[in-house]
Amino acid sequence: MTDTSSLGANAPTDTTVAENADRPQTTDRHEDTPDSWTDYAFEGEPKLSVDGLDVHYGSDQALDDISIEIPEQSVTALIGPSGCGKSTFLRCLNRMNDRIRAAEVDGTVTFEGQDIYQDGLDLVELRKRVGMVFQAPNPFPKSIRDNIAYGPRKHGTVQTDLLAKLTGRDDSDQEDEIVERSLRQAAIWEEVNDRLDDNALGLSGGQQQRLCIARCLAVDPEVILMDEPASALDPIATAKIEDLIEELAEEYTVVIVTHNMQQAARISDQTAVFLTGGRLVEYGETDQVFENPKSQRVEDYITGKFG
Amino acid sequence: MSYTAESELVVDNTSTAERLASAVVGLGLVTFVFSLVGVTQVVTAETTILGISLYDFLAGGLLLMGVGTVSLGIGSRTGVFNTSPDATPGAVTAALFGLGAFALAGLVASQSLGLGTVGWLLGATLVGGVTFAGVALAPEDIGSTLPPGVAAIGVAVAILAGIITPAFAWEPEGFSATLTGSMAIPLLLAASTLVTMWGGAKAYEGYGSKGRQTAAYLLVGINAVSIIAVLVALLLFIASKGIGPAFEGFSLVPFEWPFVTNGYSFRPEVVNGVFPAIMGTIWLVIGAVITGVPVAVAAAIFLTEYAEQGRFVGAVEIATNGLWSTPSVVYGLFGYAFLIPRLGGTTSLISGMLVLGFMLMPLCLITSREAIKAVPDEYRDASAALGVSRWETIRSVVLPAAMPGILTGVILGVGRIAGETAPILLVMAGGLRDDAPNVLGSFEFISSPPFVANDALLESAPALPYQLYATITAGVSAENAAAFGWATAFVLLVVVLSFYALGIASRLYFRRRLNA
Structure with missing residues (x-):
């Protein structure tokens, strides 16, 4: 089902973006912040790689020269105090920032080697492959089945409308498979399989959030971006989501923003710490970042001395 | 009483004052409803209960309310009732009561006493001014009960004593409308009842912010109910006039409803329809x-x-x-x-x-x-x-x-x-x-x-x-134009309400699909 076609219509091999030309050349930007360790070496090709990413909302700088490489099939946690730009960074990875008119993005973000900010990029294809789960559960006011099948139907993966039925191209069986598989992957199948036609708004908050994860999985993404997916949930629902995230990492690349440092320590393979001003201060293996941070400021933050 | 800052956390809930105040408000609601019905002329002065004219009954009720409200105020001031009034009823209350007193005094002076322009203007200004000053300076319990109570007693006495009768007619000079007693009495009753109830509601909660809250709640609540009352009155009025002609020749078996299924044929032997x-x-x-x-x-x-x-x-x-x-x-x-x-x-x-x-x-x-x-x-x-x-x-x-x-x-x-x-x-x-x-x-x-x-x-x-307009006013010749018009109005109302019902039903359908 995965479409492995190129994201861009005519993707150039050189991924430098023209916009970079306008960016002031401040290669020595980090001289004033020597307390920054972001070189994290891992084996294999990065799934996502970000180079020199700046984001401005009008005159406010939300992200300042972020460079990071995210390995595949792992959980990457983004932590940091409120307003440090974690969510902005996450939203750059599937270009959800395009929906905010004031946001200005400079720098390169490459997904599997292709610049996602190049002209001619197919946003539909990008967001199919880089899915997103939001902070507050946001199921559509539709039935559980319609929620899950929404993406596949809209992308033409399955055709179950009246015309398809009349012309004998009914994919209802395939749709049922997708619905069941997605709900099982999101560990919610057992709870809802007898009421797939009930409205999704009747589910509890934790169930709704797992439903949203299932909805995201139904379009068969490769990367799942999660923006504090458990912050609106109670501890039991949170635990379920955390278990789910760890399972998902066996197949998918998960990038998760969280306020909860214990959560990051529990579930992530590598952790990136953002601090005030939209700067990435430290990035490395989770154990190392939490137990032996190289940056004094990160240590202060993790031990609760600030932030 | 005690209008100083002394107030109690727990107030005895079954005091005499509360019972008296509930009686005032309850009596007021009944009187108000009947006065409104009186305004629509469904009941008139000829309506009698136990041989007594309905208006006398209502005026009697208003008299009791007035006495009750005055007692509540005086009782609170003299310390008979345990209340916690503020120092003053407020400038807005004073201004409104002043205006009311000005209007009442002006009417009495010009209509009953027959004073000239200068006379009634002076009298009204004097009474209005004194009321304003009195209310503004009085403590809250007196200021918000005495004026409505006294006005209620005055209105009730005027009606009971026959000073204002249904035969009374007021034709202001230079104004071609006539206010007859049969309209004036229920209007006066309704207005006076409303204000007195407000005072009673304040007294019920022992004045203060709680009293103002309850009184305001009562007034806005009555407004909401009045809107429904207007709608119901309109529907009933149209229906009472229109149902008769609309169902002329109606039979269920075999189904015949000529007014709805016929056209306008101009033949005298056939029921004309819409x-x-x-x-x-x-x-x-x-x-x-x-x-x-x-x-x-x-x-x-x-x-x-x-x-x-x-x-x-x-x-x-x-x-x-x-x-x-x-x-x-x-x-x-x-x-x-x-x-x-x-x-x-x-x-x-x-x-x-x-x-x-x-x-x-x-x-x-x-x-x-x-x-x-x-x-x-x-x-x-x-x-x-x-x-x-x-x-x-x-x-x-x-x-x-x-x-x-x-x-x-x-x-x-x-x-x-x-x-x-x-x-x-x-x-x-x-x-x-x-x-x-x-x-x-x-x-x-x-x-x-x-x-x-x-x-x-x-x-x-x-x-x-358009057909309604044509038959009623534009002189399109039709036999029994008025009856035909009422029936048309009734059918129009039913058709429009059916569109409403259709719309609301579909809205409910979509809303249900959205919600669990």
Whole structure:
């Protein structure tokens, strides 16, 4: 089902973006912040790689020269105090920032080697492959089945409308498979399989959030971006989501923003710490970042001395 | 009593003051309702209970209320009742009571005492001023009970003593309206009761902020109920006048309802009916909805989902609001001068549909925009994050979620246009007819463009509101024009309410689909 076609219509091999030309050349930007360790070496090709990413909302700088490489099939946690730009960074990875008119993005973000900010990029294809789960559960006011099948139907993966039925191209069986598989992957199948036609708004908050994860999985993404997916949930629902995230990492690349440092320590393979001003201060293996941070400021933050 | 800052956390709930105050308010509610019924002249001074005129009964009730309210005030001041009033009832209360006293004193001085302009003006100003000053300076318990109580006693005595009788008639000079006693008495009763109840409600809670809260709650509550009362009165009035003639010759088995199923035949032996006008109105609404709603919803989508908030959107908003407040006769004139010459040269059903469709557009646009704006952005985000295009998102998520709101606009709009008379008069109506517009049966396929012809759309057609206007006021000759008119009004009301019911039912359907 995965479409492995190129994201861009005519993707150039050189991924430098023209916009970079306008960016002031401040290669020595980090001289004033020597307390920054972001070189994290891992084996294999990065799934996502970000180079020199700046984001401005009008005159406010939300992200300042972020460079990071995210390995595949792992959980990457983004932590940091409120307003440090974690969510902005996450939203750059599937270009959800395009929906905010004031946001200005400079720098390169490459997904599997292709610049996602190049002209001619197919946003539909990008967001199919880089899915997103939001902070507050946001199921559509539709039935559980319609929620899950929404993406596949809209992308033409399955055709179950009246015309398809009349012309004998009914994919209802395939749709049922997708619905069941997605709900099982999101560990919610057992709870809802007898009421797939009930409205999704009747589910509890934790169930709704797992439903949203299932909805995201139904379009068969490769990367799942999660923006504090458990912050609106109670501890039991949170635990379920955390278990789910760890399972998902066996197949998918998960990038998760969280306020909860214990959560990051529990579930992530590598952790990136953002601090005030939209700067990435430290990035490395989770154990190392939490137990032996190289940056004094990160240590202060993790031990609760600030932030 | 104690109007100093001394107040208690727990107040004894069954004090004498509370019982007295509840009695005042309860009596007030009954008196108020009957006074309102009296205003509609359903009951009059001739209505008697146990041989006593109803108005005397009501005045007696008001007298008791007045005495009760005065006792509540004095009781609180002298410490008989445990209350916690503020230092003053407030400038607004004082001003309103002053105005009321000014009006009452002016009426008494000019009408009962027969004083000249200077005399009544002086007297009224004096009484009003003294009341204002007195209320402003008095503590809250006295200031908010004595004036309404005393006024209530005065009004009640005036009615009981026969100073104001149903025969009383007031014709202000230079003013061609006459206020008869049969109207003045219930109006006075109602107003006086309302103010006295306000005082009673304050006393019930022992004054202070709690008292003001309860009193205000009582007043706004009565307003809400009054609105329903007006609606019910209107419906009952129309029904009582219209049901008789509308059901002339009605029989269930075999089903016959000549007023609804007949046309206007001008034959004396047949019951004349409004079937053509009913069909005309229904087709008119269908046509207007088909013309107006899709355009309005599409424009609302563009303005809300695509266009950036700026000059263009601002201009469209101003234009929409302007169109919405444009008088309907202006729409009619536009149709008369612009559409009719281009659509066959005569008044026609299709011109009416188009004009009413234009009238429907602005309201539907405004309500649809609000409904679409109210759809949470989370839905749009969720859809965008799944890689679904903006248009698909609008079609599958935003519009279904906005549907109840959009339908509300359509319901309101249809309610407006279904009863519209002025544009119909100019662009659509012919005379009274025997045959209904046969829109469905008139579709013809022809071999040359536009391939479909429909003569019924190009002919003039009757509609209920216009027919009502024609029979009642414009002197279109009809036997028993008044009865025919009332029956038509009744049917029009039923037809419009049926459209409402249809709209509300579909809104409920969509709302239920959205909610678990």
